[in-house]
Amino acid sequence: MRHIGPVFKREFLGYFRSPVAYVFLIAFLVISIAWSFSKFAAGGIFKAGIASMDRYFEAFPWLFLFLVPAVGMRLWSEEKRSGTVELLFTLPVTTVEAVFAKFFAGWAFLSLAVLLSFPLAITIGYLGNPDWGVVTASYIGAILMAGAYLGICALMSALTKNQVIAFVLSIGVCVIFVFLGYSGFSETLESVFPVGVADAVANFSFGTHFNAFLMGVIDLKDVVFFLSLIGLTMFLNVVALER
């Protein structure tokens, strides 16, 4: 595991060596903050009259659906297309190390994007008296969920050398995890499968697990859900690269 450091560093700084990082960070902040002030978010973060960041976080499952694939699609596709994958895997780096390094670089970048909304938290703290436990839990939940999305996107990226295909596949798989939490979708499932099966499937919803964090609850089962999804996708990522 000693080679994770240099590869992580190159990958993370790589976002900032091109305009990708700045375009992404600005777009992410503009969209997420604009959402929280818009009338769609129950009239907006100020008009709601509650000192909380729920309005900001509630759109995250949908926001991540489009923005995380934008970060994840390049992880492996770009290396494959430009041939640098040959360079990387003839350096003394194991596949597991490379997968870890790249995933954590992407995750760190997404975490940075999420945490850069801190001025909003400070503003709300200045104007009112929010429950900081809930705010902290929401940030932790958002970062964990970003990791789960990224795991899926990194895996899709490892399957193709075309970034557009990686992007579309990522959205296609992630949207299933988002839809699972909606009643319309689970009702359809219940009409086809026994209730037990439908419930079990609905448990894989990103939204359900994320909402627990928004209520300030850091439940072990939600943390384990996101971490095991990350672990599973990373394992499959190694398999996809070694085949």
Next chain:
Amino acid sequence: MIEVRGLVKTYGTKRAVDGVSFTVKRGDILGFLGPNGAGKSTTMKMITGFLRPDAGTATVDGINVATDPVAVKSRLGYLPESAPAYPEMTVEEFLGFIAEVRGFRSTEAKRAQVDRAISLTHLTPVRKQTIETLSKGFKQRVGFAQALLHDPPVLVLDEPTDGLDPNQKNEVRALIKNMAVEKAVILSTHILEEVEAICTRLIVISQGRVVVDETPAQFRARQPGARMDEIFRTLTKGDI
């Protein structure tokens, strides 16, 4: 130093490499010749551990690539075809990254290796430039610098002089020749004079098989008076 025994690689139904065997000793510069698609690059990729052979073994310094790829990769410098590099990095950043992965972690050790590689390949004027802005010749030299950086005992170079102008070609050949005294070198090329100029041995590969393994002098003696490319054409007819 390098021992290759019965390497086989199949892509779909096409057998790209079909039982290739040879050895390279320290001090040898082995020229790897063959038409495009004959299996040169595939063989090299299997030696470097990038591709896994379907059958056969490749060992470097007595270490089997299949069982300990990381140990082999750390003894080996590899220049892939068309010298891929991360375009958004500067030459210095890129070589610094390679140095770090190769285990030169302290600032001084890293700097020493990067400076050495840069001066060997004459990259000083472009060291602060991003790789995407470089000409093909400079990009090729960056790839070469990356392969030499850790002063490896084994060098595998896939078309090292491709895209260079005649002066640069000469320079790279001289560099390879000077270094080869205590190294084992494999280089693939399409330029037959290059083989004559620097290689101590040559292998011609055609349709995935080794058809010739001898010294350039023996190769020439096959058809006295003929040009090398005529001999080459006779030997590799099957590929056309």
